[in-house]
Amino acid sequence: MRVRLCWRRDGRNPNEKKYAAAQLAAHLRQGGWDATLEHIISRDTKRGLTHNLLVQRDEGAIIFAALIPIDSLHAIWNRQREVSDDLQRRGLKGQAKKNHAQNGTSPTVWLQDDRTPSGHEVADALWHWPGVIDLAMLTPFLMESVPTDDTYDDCPLPDYLSLGRDEGERVPVVRSEVRRDPHVRRAVLERAGFACEREGCGERRDFPGFLDVHHILGAEKSDRVYNCVALCPCCHREAHYAPYADDLNKQLLEHAKRFG
Numbered sequence: 001m002r003v004r005l006c007w008r009r010d011g012r013n014p015n016e017k018k019y020a021a022a023q024l025a026a027h028l029r030q031g032g033w034d035a036t037l038e039h040i041i042s043r044d045t046k047r048g049l050t051h052n053l054l055v056q057r058d059e060g061a062i063i064f065a066a067l068i069p070i071d072s073l074h075a076i077w078n079r080q081r082e083v084s085d086d087l088q089r090r091g092l093k094g095q096a097k098k099n100h101a102q103n104g105t106s107p108t109v110w111l112q113d114d115r116t117p118s119g120h121e122v123a124d125a126l127w128h129w130p131g132v133i134d135l136a137m138l139t140p141f142l143m144e145s146v147p148t149d150d151t152y153d154d155c156p157l158p159d160y161l162s163l164g165r166d167e168g169e170r171v172p173v174v175r176s177e178v179r180r181d182p183h184v185r186r187a188v189l190e191r192a193g194f195a196c197e198r199e200g201c202g203e204r205r206d207f208p209g210f211l212d213v214h215h216i217l218g219a220e221k222s223d224r225v226y227n228c229v230a231l232c233p234c235c236h237r238e239a240h241y242a243p244y245a246d247d248l249n250k251q252l253l254e255h256a257k258r259f260g
């Protein structure tokens with residue numbers, strides 16, 4: 001599961017015990033709120049994660065621990081957004097103007113909102129969702145911080161011989177691809193002088209196939225030279241998987257746009 005911490009309660013905000021919420025992303029992706037949610041969910045699903053655990057801590061105690069099946073996350077967020085809109089329409093949101101679910105640039109899931117008499121309706125949308133469990137309710141005592149002995153490794157050593165196999169079995173695979181023009185690929189490699197175009201990198205090798213041509217906004221969006229950069233394998237992985245991939249892609253797009 002992916003564990004996400006709710007906003008900290010550190011005594012700085014006098015209201016802080018009245019609400020609990022967790023942000024799902026540092027910033028929005030291209031495509032907006034729903035695209036950001038889908039990205040998070042498909043990324044986590046690919047990693048084999050099945051749940052999000054949203055944890056609100058208050059000094060030594062865990063007061064909420066919402067265990068959310070990953071395939072319900074988007075729908076729950078949507079529902080909270082609708083409820084928040086609805087409170088707004090009914091004039092029940094007090095001074096708050098923005099939607100609960102859209103906090104700055106982050107999709108946000110709410111576990112508690114007691115700042116106004118009706119705010120709890122947003123959190124209720126989470127707690128009433130089928131399959132959502134509050135693990136904190138299963139813990140009848142306040143947890144005290146007990147020093148734990150983590151000097152030993154509690155993961156059993158893997159039995160390497162039981163992993164994998166020697167003779168691979170072939171399985172047929174059907175997949176669809178976006179058609180790409182080989183001339184675009186060629187033009188980008190030539191433009192790049194056959195070296196990685198990421199600023200400060202410039203890696204090159206003297207054999208064809210070393211460089212990848214990365215479609216910054218995706219090949220489906222545009223297979224044109226101004227959406228493509230030549231990248232070495234490391235930079236290409238970073239552009240897809242690094243936590244700062246969005247910033248890197250912005251920088252790459254700035255570079256590629258000059259050729260549009």
Ligand SMILES: [Zn+2]
Pocket residue numbers: 213214215236239240
């Ligand atoms: Zn790529």
Ligand SMILES: [Zn+2]
Pocket residue numbers: 196197198201202203231232233234235236
């Ligand atoms: Zn590179």
